[in-house]
Amino acid sequence: MLRRWRERRRLSQLELAARAEVSARHLSFVETGRARPTSAMILRLAGHLEVPLREQNRLLVSGGFAPAHPEHRLGEPSMSLVSDAITKVLDAHDPFPAAVIDQQWDLVAANEALERLVAGAAAHLLEPPINVLRLSLHPDGLAPAIANLGEWRAHLLDRLDREIDASADAGLIALRAELDGYPGSSDHPDPDTDAIVVPLRIRLGDSELAMFSMTAVFGTPRDVTVSELAIETFYPADATSAALLRGLAGG
Template sequence: MENRPVGVLLREWRERRRLSQLELSIQADISTRHLSFVETGRSRPTSAMILRLTEQLDVPLRERNALLLAGGYAPAYPEGRLDGPQLKEVRASLRQVLAGHEPYPAVVVDRRWDMLDANAPIARLIEGVAAHLLEPPVNVLRLSLHPDGLAPRIVNLAEWRAHLLSRLERQVAATGAADLRELLEELRGYPGGGEAPPKRAQDVVVPFRIRVGNAELRFFSITAVFGSPLDVTVSELAIESFFPADEATSAALRRL
């Protein structure tokens, strides 16, 4: 990205968001003429202008830093290490959420869906998967859909696979990230258990149904992210929490 003009990159983000120059110029409170000059390279945008445009385009913080570098400026957003001292409180809050969610499973992932932390019930769910899928970094999408992973035990594999691929497709469309696009193509190549069943009128969420021992556990999931993050690492964290979809699952998890 850094080898390409910042104006070209901004235009690509505008087109990815399906905005015209007029629409973006109104949102960013600049003239359409000036925006056109920025995109064509006739005008060099200030760092403040780049940040204003990327804010309106909802560009992820990592890519905002890359756009600033492409424009000849220093990054505006720090990128701390989750295991570093600057993110100590963030790490503690994540651990508190994970522990508080037990006996139900929950996992912390980054933008690539790599597992950064998990609570104890996750270990029970992933028992028996191939060792190569548990070598760091553990990608939870690969772990879920790979035939050596959870896939053989997911009762509604076709439905769950379609749900996960749809989420990843939207993420690729929103970010344009090449590594996520590669992951999507990899996952599409896995066997998927046939055609996903049609949605029923009474369905409110896509269930996750998995066999653990002799029991079938049924979950629905909730994804949580940090509000108003100013650090790249924090902005890319998400907690995927699984809740029992019926009393039998709740009772089974309490026993486990």
């Protein structure tokens, strides 16, 4: 497992050994099973390989040790500070959309602004667990209303590919294969080369809502659940879009 992570990070044994300040010989013995590493050594190597916390626990279990990183549900009392912080961020961002997603891109929480935007999607896409990528790109979801579907789809898939490359997560790989089966969009405008960020453009009746997104994660997480959460906040890309969002909030 360590060898697979090292190869995924495109590091030689010598390079990893130098970073972790161990001998290349010892690292070779660890990878081939000739030497049994301590839990501290496993975590040391995993840290230099930027292995996600969930996978670090799997490495430890494979080495005969207990997991080092706890995993709690967001609704547990011990997670109240994290839950309260998330609620404050989502509520404060209204009337602009915001959501919390996990590593699988499943929706953990959302504010009312986001719920208003996705209310017209098919019921089967709004049944928990709601996958944000599936909801965005499925023909029964937001896809028909996205004016720049091809551009937005390319942006989302590129981000997903980078996450797969970093995590090797089997669930994300399966999701990528599913999304590849969705019809794309060929009749979208050319990308705006003057734009600072890629916008999401959604048709609302005779109007068009343009937004850009910002992603935030928790700093120095020690819990597996916390390490896999991301807060996606959307901001209006122009004054017209800001007025549209405020109008939706006002009914």
